[in-house]
Amino acid sequence: MPKFETPEPIMARIDAGAGAVRLTATDRSDTVVEVRPRDESCGSDVWAAEHTRVEFRDGKLVVSGAKRGLPRFRGGAIDLEIALPSRSRVYASLASADMRADGEFADFRFGSGSGTVHVGSVAGKIKGASASGSFSVNTVEGYASLATASGAVSVGNLDGELRFKAASGSLNVATLRGGVKSRTASGSVTVSAAVRGAVSAHTGSGDVAVGIPEGTAARLDVSTGSGVVTNQLQPSEGPELGDQTLVLQVRSGSGDVNIHRAPAHETVGG
Structure with missing residues (x-):
């Protein structure tokens, strides 16, 4: 030893x-x-x-x-x-x-x-690529670049920037306070609680789901070719004093897009 x-x-x-x-x-x-x-x-x-x-x-x-x-x-x-x-x-x-x-x-x-x-936790940069294996990280506080052909990728708390590329692989982020840019062919993208920052998701046929907590004002730019867009947020004139802000852009060919309020228990930390 x-x-x-x-x-x-x-x-x-x-x-x-x-x-x-x-x-x-x-x-x-x-x-x-x-x-x-x-x-x-x-x-x-x-x-x-x-x-x-x-x-x-x-x-x-x-x-x-x-x-x-x-x-x-x-x-x-x-x-x-x-x-x-x-x-x-x-x-x-x-x-x-x-x-x-x-x-x-x-x-x-x-x-x-x-x-x-x-x-577990990465304070600086994390970069990973896989063919078919799955990958998960609890906390990222810096920059992440992740790519997969068909594997599932999961991030717990993201306090930084993430770039994600996949063919049929999927991405799931539990709590976001930063930025996500993803491009997939048929893989799905889910952000359970987007507290602040920006999400840009481009996909051919994958579904996109984003939860936005109370206290976060979102600017939406969403379109899909033949998919269904479901927006459960109430329209407003802009963020109120003290609100967090989020910019959400989604482009999908045939995938569905779901935007909803995140349950309070899905938002971790401050």
Whole structure:
């Protein structure tokens, strides 16, 4: 079990094929890496764990799984656990491995084939792309750029800017205090509580649903070709004193658009 003294946040670069990756970021002064075969009775899993490389130098941790091209490559799946300091930066390349990253990270970047990725909190930038795997993040306080072919993307609290691109993949944002720009072919876009900022959603056939809390005045620019637009907001002459403001633009070819008041319990924080 490699252990390194890391009194400051580090940069971690992870390359994993199959299996599971678990990151735990806490207030600590060291970094601990543990690599295990997913199934200790499986020869290929044991081989994969034995051929996983762990290196640390000048604040940079590199964990590289066994790759095709190695002599007697046998594939296999590993369980990788890393405990590291809070606000570290992570760069991860995943084939089919799942990843769970708990805690707060400064920056987080990942590429995933078919695995599931979950991240706790990102204070800076998060950038991710997946083919068919799903992705979720609890809190983003900076900038996010997320893309998927067919996976589902979920963001809890967004206090920043998000750019989202997808074919049939969907986007769900629980609480927005910032900006969302999304482009999808057939994927749906849902913002449960858009407190303030701007939402721009362009889709071919996907549905768009936006909840707007009481106390938020919205300017709407919405159109759809053959879909149905449902607007449950009452018209007003403009924002009242103390109101938050939201700009909503939706362009859809054949998808439905639903704009409604968000229930009070869906708005988190102030």
